[in-house]
Amino acid sequence: MRKIISAVVAISMTGTLLTGCSGAGKQEPTTGLANTETVDSAIENAAAVEDSSGFLYTGEAPITEEGGTIKIMAQESNYPNVDISKAPIVLKVFEEAGVEPAFQLMDYDAYPTEAAPIIGSGDTDADIIKTPDNDPNQVYIKSGLFVPLDEYFDYMPNFTAWLSQNPVEKAELTAEDGHIYYVPGINVADDYQPCLMYNQVWLDKAGKEAPATLDELVELLRYFKDNDMNDNGDASDEIPMSVMAEFLPYMFGPAFGLDLVSGFQADDAGNVTYAYADSENYKKYLEFLNGLYKEGLLEADYAGLDRDTVIDRISKDLTGVAFDFSWAMSMMYSNVLPYYDGTEATAFVGVAPLSGEQKGFYVGRNALSGMYGVSTKSPQIELAVKFLDYAMSDHCQDYYQWGFEGESYVVNSDGSREYTEQGNDNDWLQQLGINPAFVLPASQSVEATDILVADWHARINRELRQYIRDPWPEIYATSEESDTANLYMEDIQKTVDESTPDFITGKKNLDADFDAYIDKLDSLNLAEMIEVRQSQYDRYLKALEQ
Numbered sequence: 001m002r003k004i005i006s007a008v009v010a011i012s013m014t015g016t017l018l019t020g021c022s023g024a025g026k027q028e029p030t031t032g033l034a035n036t037e038t039v040d041s042a043i044e045n046a047a048a049v050e051d052s053s054g055f056l057y058t059g060e061a062p063i064t065e066e067g068g069t070i071k072i073m074a075q076e077s078n079y080p081n082v083d084i085s086k087a088p089i090v091l092k093v094f095e096e097a098g099v100e101p102a103f104q105l106m107d108y109d110a111y112p113t114e115a116a117p118i119i120g121s122g123d124t125d126a127d128i129i130k131t132p133d134n135d136p137n138q139v140y141i142k143s144g145l146f147v148p149l150d151e152y153f154d155y156m157p158n159f160t161a162w163l164s165q166n167p168v169e170k171a172e173l174t175a176e177d178g179h180i181y182y183v184p185g186i187n188v189a190d191d192y193q194p195c196l197m198y199n200q201v202w203l204d205k206a207g208k209e210a211p212a213t214l215d216e217l218v219e220l221l222r223y224f225k226d227n228d229m230n231d232n233g234d235a236s237d238e239i240p241m242s243v244m245a246e247f248l249p250y251m252f253g254p255a256f257g258l259d260l261v262s263g264f265q266a267d268d269a270g271n272v273t274y275a276y277a278d279s280e281n282y283k284k285y286l287e288f289l290n291g292l293y294k295e296g297l298l299e300a301d302y303a304g305l306d307r308d309t310v311i312d313r314i315s316k317d318l319t320g321v322a323f324d325f326s327w328a329m330s331m332m333y334s335n336v337l338p339y340y341d342g343t344e345a346t347a348f349v350g351v352a353p354l355s356g357e358q359k360g361f362y363v364g365r366n367a368l369s370g371m372y373g374v375s376t377k378s379p380q381i382e383l384a385v386k387f388l389d390y391a392m393s394d395h396c397q398d399y400y401q402w403g404f405e406g407e408s409y410v411v412n413s414d415g416s417r418e419y420t421e422q423g424n425d426n427d428w429l430q431q432l433g434i435n436p437a438f439v440l441p442a443s444q445s446v447e448a449t450d451i452l453v454a455d456w457h458a459r460i461n462r463e464l465r466q467y468i469r470d471p472w473p474e475i476y477a478t479s480e481e482s483d484t485a486n487l488y489m490e491d492i493q494k495t496v497d498e499s500t501p502d503f504i505t506g507k508k509n510l511d512a513d514f515d516a517y518i519d520k521l522d523s524l525n526l527a528e529m530i531e532v533r534q535s536q537y538d539r540y541l542k543a544l545e546q
């Protein structure tokens, strides 16, 4: 199954999971929405100038006439059969730039743990380094490992133009000291996000519409549980709902007015709260899940459910409700249904979020993904900076998203594009190096994803976009804020992670034990933590207004 996941979304899936769906502060973002002055004046004053060899780079290839080699430390592809360092799209960028490629690559999954000590100790001669995370605590920045890119903006016409057009990302990228150190990859943030899906055939058999409310959902789950939905003569083998534990906050939190995905959330007046400490609504959320659990609508081993098991069940027509990244809809779930014929009527179909006392929404994610910095140890900083600028240009993004005209895609007479037959072969497309975010600052593309999924799936994505709400923004913290978070968040998170399943399964009693849970969070200095988030959020709002 894994093979059919295009990197376009595969990255978005693993990325989101790695950085923590349960959100609440495993990472401690750091900086400076407060002050983009340095960067703003650097952008304003940037003017293409000749480099030390007398060559003028204007944003188009080549970046030099002297040749040379650029070495990048980054990740291997997460496709085991793809050598991303030899992928034609990646090689094309180097070839056009006029430099030779060199790589120091590490295993995709092991990158965060393997790369961190190497970067930290400066034990690499790479010119460009992909950080193992978004450097939320500015650890690498503060260690002086990376060049302040704004001091080289004369050599970065593409990046400076992009920053001018993206004030939120510019503010998010600006460190506490007012400099920008990284060129980011960009995630699709409002499209193809996790959503609720139903087996349409089961819905039709039950004569029901997709539930709009929690009550309607419960009614539907009971129906699926009690009836022979898969027509095998056995009314007891149906598993009404197959949702992995990490998606329960996505699926049910919003109906209770909670963004449990981010953890911290702000209301319309800008007041920050911690969703897992909402003594009224979080309690109701747990009561609801405990109710599902007791009735067998949420399975006994819900915490152990993984995606492979969900796919296996769907392939045997055993289950009716799922919640996953949108990508799964037509690419992992519908396609394994025994009767799927390519139409929505026979598929697992995404629908609007559930509402309860509060109107439902889906939680989107932050756009910044995968930071690339230029090492201060590089003997050719100018060249490295220019390469990074060229590698993030629109021209190169086109390669990353579509590959090569006539090979992986064609342009129709109306100007729209589509993948060729070969381009629709995902194995081939990955070999070509599509979306090489492992080694270059690639942006995901909604349009390119639309073409990869079923037409009905692309349409449903467009319909669901209206329900996406921004997650907690990526806001750098001051050193003091980051110290506070590092001191308190781990214990707070641990308490939440341990208590939640106990309340859902009834091991802990909501009437008897919930107040003690809230008290425990209070004793772990939650109030101080919320104050930190409040000041960060205030700065964020201020920066947005500028």
Ligand SMILES: [Ca+2]
Pocket (backbone or CB within 6 Å): 227, 228, 229, 230, 231, 232, 233, 234, 235, 236, 237, 238
């Ligand atoms: Ca059955």
